[in-house]
Amino acid sequence: MAKSRLPGEFELIARYFAPLSEGFEGAYGLRDDVAVMTPGSGKQVVAKTDAIVAGVHFLPDDPAGLVAQKALRVNLSDLAAKGAVPLCYMLDLILPSETTEEWVAAFAAGLARDQETFGVHLIGGDTNATPGALTVAIALLGEIDHNQTLRRGGARPGDVIFVTGTVGDAALGLVALLGELGEIDPAKADWLIGRYRLPVPRVGVGPQLTNLATASIDISDGLIADLGHVCEVSGLSADVEVARVPFSAAARTAINTDRALLEAALTGGDDYEILFTAPEEETDGIEQLSRRSSVPITAIGRMRKAPTETQERVILRDSSGQPMKILRDGWQHFQG
C-alpha cells in the first residue's frame, strides 16, 4: 500500500489530535494557544515531563501505538508513585520527514486507548519536523491533596520496603528482544517483551498510598538504583532480602536458566512498579490495599540508619543474611 505523505500541522492536529481533547473543556479543542486546567478545591497540581527518543528508548520500527502508550505511561507511573491522580497532558511530537500519516494515526490511536484506560486527556502540544530522530515529549499534569505528595526523602529507619507487582520483567524482556535470553518457552519470552514494551503504571495503587507510605518512587532506573535514590534523599541505607523480591514465573524461569540474569532483573530499568517504604504497623493496611486493588504488594526489606562512608547504601542479602555483590548500579540513559 502506498504510504501517504504527512499533511500540514493544522490538518494533522485537527484530524488526529483534536479528538483526543474532547471532554476536557480547558483544552479548547486544541484550537487555541494554551490550555486551562482547574485543580479541585484544596488540591495542588503535580507535574512531570519525560521524553523518549527513537533509537534510545524505543526501536524505530516499534509499533507507533506502543510508542505512544509508553511515552504516556512513563509519566503516569511517576505521578502514581507520588500519590497523584493524573488529569491531562501536553505532547511535543517531533517527526522526521519520512514519518507517514499511517504512523501518526496509529500513534494517536495508542494515545486514545490509554486515555480511556487511565482517564486522562490531551490538552495541548506541538508537532515539529526534525532532521534527526523521532522524539516524543509528554508533560503530564495531575492533582493531589495539599502536602500529600509522596517524596523520595521521607523514609525512616525501620520502615519496611515494599514493591508492587513483579520486578525485572522489563529488563529480561529487553534481553529477550536482543535475542540473548537463551532456552526459554517463547510464550514466556513474549510475555517479558510485552512487559518491556508496555509498562503498566500503578495508577490505582499510588493515590491510595498517601496515608500509608513514608517515601515512594517508581522503578524506572532499576530496583537497586531507585531504592538508592530513596536512601540518598532520606539519608539512610537499605537491606534487601533477595529471596523475597517478587519475580514473575517467566522471570524466575529465565533466571533459573542463567544466574547472571538475576543481576539484570535487580538492576534493569523500565519496570514502572512502585517501590515504597512504610512503618511496620501499616502492613495490614497495605495488605488490604493489595487485595482491594488486585495488585500484589510484597515486603522485600527494611530501611536502616545511614551507612558509613565505606558502605553501600543498598545491601542485598542472601537467604542466610550474607551480603551479595551486584555489579551494576542501574541504568543511566544519558551517557555523554
Place this chain on the structure above:
Amino acid sequence: MAKSRLPGEFELIARYFAPLSEGFEGAYGLRDDVAVMTPGSGKQVVAKTDAIVAGVHFLPDDPAGLVAQKALRVNLSDLAAKGAVPLCYMLDLILPSETTEEWVAAFAAGLARDQETFGVHLIGGDTNATPGALTVAIALLGEIDHNQTLRRGGARPGDVIFVTGTVGDAALGLVALLGELGEIDPAKADWLIGRYRLPVPRVGVGPQLTNLATASIDISDGLIADLGHVCEVSGLSADVEVARVPFSAAARTAINTDRALLEAALTGGDDYEILFTAPEEETDGIEQLSRRSSVPITAIGRMRKAPTETQERVILRDSSGQPMKILRDGWQHFQG
C-alpha cells in the same frame, strides 16, 4: 581549549539545572520525580508547550544561551497573549553525543538570565541522548483568574485590531541572517537579527489585557496568519490598513530598499508581539496601558462580519482603501 565530554545525567542536573529551581519550593530542588505547584486562590492553571529543533527553529551553531532564551520565550509569549502570569516550567533537553559541557553551561546561563527577567523557575525535566538533532521542549505553567483567559474566538464585528510593538522585524532579521537583505546599514541589520534571535514576550502587557481585549493571540506564524486564526475561530473577517501597521525604523528602511520585503514583514513569523481585538470604547484604556507599560500599542484595522466563501478572511487595504494582494499565508513550520 579542549572541550570536556558531558558528565552523566545526575551530575548535569545537579551542576546546571538544580540551581535554576532554587526559590520554588515545589520543585524539590529537582531531587524528586515530580514537581508540585499551587495556583493562587481563585486561579486557574494555564499551560503551554512548544519545542524547538536544531536545523529547523534555530541554527546548530547559534549561541546556546540564546537557544535557551528563545525556547523559553516562545512559551512565555503564548501565556502573555492569553493574559496569564507565568510561574514555572519543565524542560526536556535532548542532546546529541557531540554536545559539550560548555554548551550545557551556556544554555543553563541563558535560562538563568530569563528566569531573572520573567520571574519563572525551572521545576522539573529530563535530559536525554539522541542520535539526531538537539531538541528543546519546554512546558510552561502559569495562572490566571477564573474564566479570564483571552481566547482566539472572542472578537466581535466592529472591534478594533491592535498590535504591540513593531511587526516584521524577526522575518527581516532572518532575511538578513541569510545575507539577502541588500544594502542596509549593518547596525540596522544586526538589530533586526537580534529581534529574530531573541524575541521579547509581552509579559507586562498581556495580563493587563484581560479586561480590555475580546480576543488575543501572539504573532508567531505571522501577522496575517495569526489574525486569520482569530478571524476563523471568531467567525469573522478583518480589514487591515497596511499604512497603519507599525514597522521599526530598521524594518522601514529595509522595506524602502526592496518593496518585496513588505510581504515578508506582514507574513513572516517569530515576532512574538501580541495581536488583540477590543471594542472601540476601550481605546482610552489601551492607550493608558501602552503608556504605563512603555510598550507601543497601535490600532491597525477592524473586525468585520464573516466573509462570503469567495472572500479572504484577512483583507489588506492600501491608503486609498483598495484591497492589496499578498502571496503567502504565513509560516507553516511543519511540512510533511
